[in-house]
Amino acid sequence: MRLADPLEQLRGGLIVSCQAYPGEAMRDPRTMAQVAAAALVGGAAGIRVQGIGDIRATAHLPVPVVGLWKDGDRDVFITPTLDHARAVADAGADIIAVDGTRRDRPDGLTLGETIQGLRMHTDALIMADCGSLDDALAAEEAGADILGTTLSGYTGERPKTTGPDLELIELMAARCRRPIVAEGRIHTPAQAADAIAAGAFAVCVGTAITHPSTITTWFADAVARARA
Numbered sequence: 001m002r003l004a005d006p007l008e009q010l011r012g013g014l015i016v017s018c019q020a021y022p023g024e025a026m027r028d029p030r031t032m033a034q035v036a037a038a039a040l041v042g043g044a045a046g047i048r049v050q051g052i053g054d055i056r057a058t059a060h061l062p063v064p065v066v067g068l069w070k071d072g073d074r075d076v077f078i079t080p081t082l083d084h085a086r087a088v089a090d091a092g093a094d095i096i097a098v099d100g101t102r103r104d105r106p107d108g109l110t111l112g113e114t115i116q117g118l119r120m121h122t123d124a125l126i127m128a129d130c131g132s133l134d135d136a137l138a139a140e141e142a143g144a145d146i147l148g149t150t151l152s153g154y155t156g157e158r159p160k161t162t163g164p165d166l167e168l169i170e171l172m173a174a175r176c177r178r179p180i181v182a183e184g185r186i187h188t189p190a191q192a193a194d195a196i197a198a199g200a201f202a203v204c205v206g207t208a209i210t211h212p213s214t215i216t217t218w219f220a221d222a223v224a225r226a227r228a
């Protein structure tokens, strides 16, 4: 583990997810590292990055790096196997984000077996990206250190709310002991504050800070509506 106590550094803070998608202009580790550095200037307590190259390019930053590796076209694509998770650890992530759902994983391991295998390989913390309260309870049982609401609205168990799934954050805060990272569709500072009020340990924002194409569509659509 690179940092002494990544969880303490993240407590009550903002994690900025810096991700560009396949084929996009900004999909380059150097670019994502620059975006991450800019987010730190604005007060990010941590960053979240995707892909081995991006993790390596940001591992030097003085805040916890949540690393993941999106791979495959199956349901389970966020750090889907133990091999992926080991590679994320080796690239320098302080926290390894893995699929934290109850769905079958491509390598046939359970989440618990994945976490056990990872513990033998690294001291990094493990974040389970969950899609429901049942996922979160199971992930906690399986040994995850951090529970994320990342996959709420993407697995069929929860509705895809327009903003963050505050109800799920509240449910998880009431039932789970592990720290909760509110993640997914947090598009305004007020929504980020609402997520903390709902019981989140930390908040992760991606698109609204680091995905200019999507942000541009919000403004372009508003302008188009105004002139219609």
Ligand SMILES: CC(=O)N[C@H](C=O)[C@@H](O)[C@H](O)[C@H](O)COP(=O)(O)O
Pocket: 017, 019, 068, 150, 151, 154, 183, 184, 185, 186, 204, 205, 206, 207, 208
């Ligand atoms: C569902 C999924 O694949 N989520 C991914 C997880 O890493 C990212 O694409 C999201 O950008 C990230 O979770 C932050 O969420 P938002 O961009 O909504 O602030």
